[in-house]
Amino acid sequence: xxxxxxxxxxxxxxxxxxxxxxxxxxxxxxxxxxxxxxxxxxxxxxxxxxxxxxxxxxxxxxxxxxxxxxxxxxxxxxxxxxxxxxxxxxxxxxxxxxxxxxxxxxxxxxxxxxxxxxxxxxxxxxxxxxxxxxxxxxxxxxxxxxxxxxxxxxxxxxxxxxxxxxxxx
Amino acid sequence: xxxxxxxxxxxxxxxxxxxxxxxxxxxxxxxxxxxxxxxxxxxxxxxxxxxxxxxxxxxxxxxxxxxxxxxxxxxxxxxxxxxxxxxxxxxxxxxxxxxxxxxxxxxxxxxxxxxxxxxxxxxxxxxxxxxxxxxxx
Numbered sequence: 177x178x179x180x181x182x183x184x185x186x187x188x189x190x191x192x193x194x195x196x197x198x199x200x201x202x203x204x205x206x207x208x209x210x211x212x213x214x215x216x217x218x219x220x221x222x223x224x225x226x227x228x229x230x231x232x233x234x235x236x237x238x239x240x241x242x243x244x245x246x247x248x249x250x251x252x253x254x255x256x257x258x259x260x261x262x263x264x265x266x267x268x269x270x271x272x273x274x275x276x277x278x279x280x281x282x283x284x285x286x287x288x289x290x291x292x293x294x295x296x297x298x299x300x301x302x303x304x305x306x307x308x309x310x311x312x313x314x315x316x317x318x319x320x321x322x323x324x325x326x327x328x329x330x331x332x333x334x335x336x337x338x339x340x341x342x343x344x345x
Numbered sequence: 346x347x348x349x350x351x352x353x354x355x356x357x358x359x360x361x362x363x364x365x366x367x368x369x370x371x372x373x374x375x376x377x378x379x380x381x382x383x384x385x386x387x388x389x390x391x392x393x394x395x396x397x398x399x400x401x402x403x404x405x406x407x408x409x410x411x412x413x414x415x416x417x418x419x420x421x422x423x424x425x426x427x428x429x430x431x432x433x434x435x436x437x438x439x440x441x442x443x444x445x446x447x448x449x450x451x452x453x454x455x456x457x458x459x460x461x462x463x464x465x466x467x468x469x470x471x472x473x474x475x476x477x478x479x480x481x482x
Contacts, residue, residue: 254390256359256398287383289390290455294448301446318383325458326451327440 234262237269243277243345244269245338253288263295267302276308277345281338283314293328300332309333313341348372349415354408357401357426362393362409369422372415377478384459385420385476391452392424392472400426400470419461421475430468 238245246266253259269275280296296312303310311333315323323329335341349372355361369389373382393409401407411424439450457463460474 255363256394287386289387289394290449290451291394293451297446297448318380322387322455325455327445331445 234258235265240279240342241345243279243342244273244275245279245281245342247281247283248285251284251286253285253292256291259289259291259295262292263298266295266299270299270302270306270308276303276306278303278308278310279338279341279345280310280312281314281341282312282316282319283338285319286316288319288322290326293322293326297328297331309345311335311341311344313338349375350413352410352412354410356405357397357403357407357409358405359394359397362390362397365393365411366390369413372413373420376415377420377476381476381478385422388456388459388463388474388476389422389424391456392422392474395452395472396424396426396428399431400428402428419475419477421473423471423473425467425471428470430470433465433469 234249236247236249238247246269248262250258250262253262266278266280269278278299300310313335314337315334320329320334323332323334333344335344351368351372353365353368355365366386366389370382370386373385377385396409397403401409407427409424409426411422413420413422433453436453437444437447437450439445439447439454444450456472456474459476461477463472463474465472
C-alpha cells in the first residue's frame, strides 16, 4: 500500500455525546506520528459503552495535519432526521472541537437532497465566522450538477479530489 | 418486475415517502438511463418532501396521494397534499445573490431543472410532472 503523501491521518468517529473524536491521537511528548503507520481500527461510538444509547455513526473524521477530513457514511443523504444529525455533528466540529479547517469528502455519497444543501450552507457560515476554511471534494458528476444548478458551486470551494483539496489549505 | 404504473396514499411521514421513492426508483430504473433516473429521483424526493413538510406541515393525519406511470417514452408522476396550497411564482429565486446563502428554498428549482415539464393544479396542492426518455434534460 503506497505511503500517503500527507500527514498521518487518524481516523475516528465523532462521538456525538462528548463532541470528541473517540480515538483522538495521544502521543508522548515530542513524538510525532509515523508516516505510513496503519490506521487505527475504527471504533464507533456505538461500541464504546453499553450504557450509552446507541446512535448510528454518520460521519468518519480523520486528521490530516490540522485539517479535519470528514467522510459521509451514508450513500444517500436524504432523511430529515439523518440530515439534522449530520448537521449537528458537522457543527460540533467547529463549535465544540474548535476545528477551523474542514474538508468534506463526498466520495461515498451518491445522492443528496436540497435539505442537505441547507446544512452545508449553515456549516459554511460557521466556518467563515471563525475565519476557517471549508472545502468539498470527490463529488460525483450528478451531485456536482446539483451544486451548479443551485449556483452553490460559487459559494463553496469544490475540488476534484482529496489530494488537491488538502493542498488548498 | 416492477409494475410500470401505480398509485400511493400515505400519511405525512418521511419514512413512508422513502418507501414510495424506492418503489418509483425501481420502476424508473427499468427503462431510464442512470442520469435520467437520478433526475426523476431528485424531483420526486423534493416534491414528496415539499408535500409533507410545506404542504401538510408534517401533520401525520394529512395524506399525500399520487400516481405514477412509466410509458414507452416518458415517466409521469402526480403528487397531491392536503395543505393550504401556494403560488409557485411567490417562491423566491434561490440562485439570486441575496438568497444564495438561505438554507432552504431550492426544491422547486431542482424539480423544474430535472423534469421535462412541471405544472401545478388546485392552488399548488398538486404537482404534475413528467420526464421524457433521452430528453435534453
